[in-house]
Amino acid sequence: MSVVDNLTAPTRLPLTLLFVAFLATFIITRTITRLIRAGKGPFHDNVQGGVHIHHSIPGIILTIAGGFASVAAHGAAPMAAISAVLIGIGASLVLDEFALLLHLQDVYWSSEGQLSVQVVMLTGAVLGLMAIGINPLDGATGIRLGHLGLLASLPFHLLSLLVCVNKGKYSTAIVGAFLPPIAWIGAVRLARPTSHWARKRYSPDKLERATVRANGFDARWGQRGLALGDLVAGRPTDS
Template identity: 40%
Template sequence: MLADFHIDFAVPPGRLPLVFCLVAFILTFFVTRTIVRYIRSHPEGEAGAAPRKWWQPRNIGTGSGLHIHHVVIGVVLVMISGVTMVTLAVDGGVPEFTVTAIFFGIGAALVLDEFALILHLEDVYWAEDGRTSVDAVFAAVAVAGLLILGFSPLSFFDIDIWRAEHTLLARAGVVAAAVLTLILAVVVLLKGKVWTGLVGMFVTPLLVVGAIRLSRPHAPWARWRYTNRPRKMHRALERERWLRRPVVQAKLWLQDAIAGMPKFPDDAKVDEQLDREIRAAPAPRDRSAVAKPEVEPEKEPA
């Protein structure tokens, strides 16, 4: 008797996204573990160690010394992909999809309310650093609101042209415009203008304005470009104080309103808060300098 064992490994089209999700999950896990092991076996700052090349893995951090763990990147990617799937794939006429979207919204709110804990890896819920959670929630609400109003990210990326035109020139033009938009967004974010970069992804002219105007004084752009240009750094500091003053006044008024009786803050309290928030970026470290042990000069014989 002959037995015919025929196994069909074809994946149904409806499950392809799940397959790609699983493959990406496994590959990312192994790549992340490899990078972390490399960083741990090659610690930075050791005496006599050569500076890291641009392509060598290293820890991600800020100029203030805050170490950004890869869980932060993961949370941001999960939120972006979740909102994208809810926006593009969910049919409002299917109750199951709508219920799933509701649960995603609940989970996203709970995660972002503790975003400062994830970022700092310590309980800063009621501390000054805990405001990062509020900023993250405001950013999520702003993005969702823009999507509801019909705005789409990467507005230069015309999906209709991409679908209608199959010529290489037309598609290359669409891709080039989208890449230009992303470059402008990166420049704006490097200048410390988070809200301009966020909204500018939906309203592209804002990215052009943000890329042309002065950087915020504490941003990486100011650290790289304004450190040796004191006049420009001074202009950035003065402009920051002028623009931030009404924001700080509103924030202090809101804090008083939540804590007790609302009252307009006096100028001394506003200036004190501005002095804490507004600062010039530190000068970048000289990567060409390699830490070497000091060698005492040879003494001449007596």
């Protein structure tokens, strides 16, 4: 089966629509926010009663609505496709402000806000792979774990993902959700030095080791991702 057939097959069409809606929403959202930042066009911040209503709020509503609709539809058309679009739009709006939700403050245009762009790009890549039929847990393309094996490894996998997040390895957690061994490896390696895990658990010597490793990784790989993020979403104010 060709890639096009995979994308448009009735059983895969909702996932394809979810991916397209996710990607299109991110592009449109970042275009609008960059225009607002530059003071161009008819757009402006959504402020009601002195409160800035971030776009993650409608994103959460759309994601929940899409999830409920998907369950109610039992995979039947056209509601399955409609719910997929709602989830794609909602998830994109939420993840575009992932850093704000994490830090509980408006860091959208700061260096911390670049995390949102990285999360969106990684999530989009995973969705794209799934849309064309690439699934590492499928016996045809990956490891034959079997249903019992998957069930037995699920608690360990979820714990590994939580540890990665607590260690500040958000990209690893997202990729690891799709490729479990990545999460398992990330969970046992040193945490990011600014993470909650490092601050609470590491001695000064271990924290210094974590800092050296993080700086080395960022010097080799981090700037490439940040440059791409700046191109797509705009350079941070404090850079």
